[in-house]
Amino acid sequence: MTESELPDLGIHRIPIPIPFPQAGGPVNVYAIEEEGGGVLLWDAGLGAPDAEAALEEGFRRIGRRLADVSRILVSHGHVDHFGAARFVQERHGGGLSVQVHPADAGKVTEAGPTWAARAPLYSAHLARLGVAPEAIRRAEREGERSFSFSRRLPRVEPLRDGEVVRAREVTLTVRHMPGHTPGLVVLHDAEHRLLLAADHLLEKISPNPLIELGPGGEPGFFRPLVSYLDSIARTRALEVDLVLPGHGPPFAGHRAVIDRLVAFYGKRQERIRALVEGGPRTAWEIARELFPKAREAETFLVVSETVANLEVMEARGELRRTDVDGVWRFG
Numbered sequence: 001m002t003e004s005e006l007p008d009l010g011i012h013r014i015p016i017p018i019p020f021p022q023a024g025g026p027v028n029v030y031a032i033e034e035e036g037g038g039v040l041l042w043d044a045g046l047g048a049p050d051a052e053a054a055l056e057e058g059f060r061r062i063g064r065r066l067a068d069v070s071r072i073l074v075s076h077g078h079v080d081h082f083g084a085a086r087f088v089q090e091r092h093g094g095g096l097s098v099q100v101h102p103a104d105a106g107k108v109t110e111a112g113p114t115w116a117a118r119a120p121l122y123s124a125h126l127a128r129l130g131v132a133p134e135a136i137r138r139a140e141r142e143g144e145r146s147f148s149f150s151r152r153l154p155r156v157e158p159l160r161d162g163e164v165v166r167a168r169e170v171t172l173t174v175r176h177m178p179g180h181t182p183g184l185v186v187l188h189d190a191e192h193r194l195l196l197a198a199d200h201l202l203e204k205i206s207p208n209p210l211i212e213l214g215p216g217g218e219p220g221f222f223r224p225l226v227s228y229l230d231s232i233a234r235t236r237a238l239e240v241d242l243v244l245p246g247h248g249p250p251f252a253g254h255r256a257v258i259d260r261l262v263a264f265y266g267k268r269q270e271r272i273r274a275l276v277e278g279g280p281r282t283a284w285e286i287a288r289e290l291f292p293k294a295r296e297a298e299t300f301l302v303v304s305e306t307v308a309n310l311e312v313m314e315a316r317g318e319l320r321r322t323d324v325d326g327v328w329r330f331g
């Protein structure tokens with residue numbers, strides 16, 4: 001199975017430009033032909049004018065219109081994946097169902113918490129991780145910017161683990177793979193050995209385990225990398241010939257990619273072990289050693305990546321955290 005055979009299965013990849021270089025290139029929307037002439041959308045792309053224009057152009061290329069969309073399945077609650085869902089609903093003329101896993105529904109719906117409500121909780125958490133005040137302010141600005149690329153939806157329907165989605169040529173089973181976000185799902189076509197993996201498995205970049213606080217700002221509500229390593233082990237066991245990722249072209253060899261990824265995290269944890277040998281350090285201190293070249297705009301990303309690894313090491317009993325005057329140190 002190669003990418004050129006996908007149209008025979010009624011699957012069309014539409015790359016959509018996005019302004020986040022660290023995401024791994026344009027985001028992929030997949031248009032999947034349904035029985036009876038409809039088109040199922042797996043993700044919708046970003047809610048920005050050029051992204052929406054690229055989506056319409058992609059539909060023109062495959063000889064379809066957005067009015068043909070029959071339903072939208074959202075892989076996870078990141079703006080580059082659901083941001084244009086409302087635009088598609090409007091083009092379609094209303095009544096178009098959007099499904100997302102319940103654990104990510106709050107990120108996608110109007111009823112979910114706003115950026116303004118969440119920002120103070122995240123800033124307080126970054127302070128607890130030892131991040132300097134000016135870096136926290138940068139992270140706030142960056143967060144606000146990314147929130148601007150979507151319009152939330154009035155309502156969504158649940159998309160649950162084990163649900164079977166039947167399209168014209170393919171039968172897709174929904175698999176909940178928490179990690180990159182709490183509610184990320186992938187679609188597995190066991191017959192054609194395809195995996196629509198979204199950001200769960202990308203060929204060239206690791207999937208950015210981001211800090212996720214609980215409804216009241218509780219830390220430890222979700223440990224992204226602990227969950228991810230469990231999910232990716234389940235993904236490794238799936239029979240897959242071709243991965244259709246959320247960014248970049250389709251690729252084969254999912255087990256080799258997963259093994260490289262697990263080894264990569266092992267190495268990163270080895271580095272952290274060496275960094276805390278001289279005594280406990282904050283996540284921010286460790287992050288700056290691990291990512292000396294990170295751009296200022298990437299503060300939240302690099303701190304998240306660091307904490308995610310610290311949580312894995314903590315879960316294995318390799319280090320522990322101490323709280324000194326409201327700031328955590330790991331060692």
Ligand SMILES: [Zn+2]
Pocket residue numbers: 076078180199
């Ligand atoms: Zn994502």
Ligand SMILES: [Zn+2]
Pocket residue numbers: 023027078080081199246247
């Ligand atoms: Zn993405």
